Amino acid sequence: MAEDAVSRETKTLSASDAERLERQNARKVSDYQAAMLERNAKKHWDLFYKRNETRFFKDRHWTTREFEDLLDSNSNNTERILFEIGCGVGNFIYPLSEENPNFKILACDLSSTAVEIAKSNPKYNPGRMHVFQCDITSKEVFAILKENSVDVSTLIFVLSAIHPERFAQTLRNVFELLKPGGVLLFRDYGLYDMAQLRFKAGHKISENFYMRQDGTRAYYFSTEYLGSLLEQSGFRVVSNTYVHRRTINKKENVDVPRIFVQCKASKPI
Known part of the structure; x- marks a missing residue:
């Protein structure tokens, strides 16, 4: 069972949590x-x-x-473009295509393997979808999509996997792709999430940025830092909060607190 709560505040660190974070500094990547x-x-x-x-x-x-x-109706009968960045194997685009068939869906991922798996899904509809491999931190996306062409773009558990030095360029690319009045929907790992606190020494790359065992990486955002990044990239921040989620499984004696950052930002008209 999961219980969600929205808050403007992140977790208050206990003494043991602070010690965990300090131990991570003993040996860095x-x-x-x-x-x-x-x-x-x-x-x-x-x-x-x-x-x-x-x-x-x-x-x-x-x-x-x-x-x-994501559920806005197509009231004026014009085609609306949604661009998902970091689509993986399609865990977002396929449920969305069933709930809101009004979107034309464009989706990319850094992994060509993920793209191949996503396109092999029986629900893949080339007439309404285009899934492609792309490094969103570079300008290569503009060879496929035009500036000012996207109504809604999503970054859901994606920016955290990118090196912090590439955050600004990534967000600027998204900003340029959006139409004036278009929106960016964002959700990712929040500062002091339990996954961050559990990293051992030898996994920290830099402040709030870590290496997992499999070589993938994760950054943990504060709302203040995310808001600053978005504003510097030209966005107007509409909402920007922490989501506190507690996953409880009494049968397996699991009680895990999670912290995410959820944000909506728009491109000024």
Whole structure:
């Protein structure tokens, strides 16, 4: 069972939590290893999807509940374009296509393996969808999509996997793709999430940025930092909160607190 609560505040660290974070500083990822992680980012995600295929992530039926923009009706009969960045194997686009068939869906992922799996789904409709491999931190996306062409773009558990030095360029690319008045919907890991506190020494790359065992990476955002990034990229922040989620399974004696950051930002008209 999961219980959600929205708050403007992140977790208040206990003494033991603060000690956990301090122990992470005892041994950090070397500069050489950090550089190799960046160089091999696509390789690590390809290996992740080759190993897990469609078994790791659950379909994201919750997105339409959290983001009402995903259920807007097509009242003026014009085609609306949704661009999902970091689509993985399609856990977001396929549930959405059933709930709101009015969108034309464009979706990309860094991993070509993920893209191949997503396109092999029987629900893949080339007439309403286009899934492609792309590094959103570069300008290569503009060879496929035009500036000012997207109504809604999503970054859901994606920006955290990107090196912080590439955050600004990534968000600027998204901003340029959106039409004036278009919106960005964002959800990702929040500062002091339990997953962050559980990292051992030897996994920290830099402040709030970590290496997982499989070579993929995760950044943990504060609402203040995210809001600043968005505003510097030209966005107007509409909402920006922490989501506190507690996953409880009494049968297995599991009680895990999670913290996410959820945000909506728009491109000024």
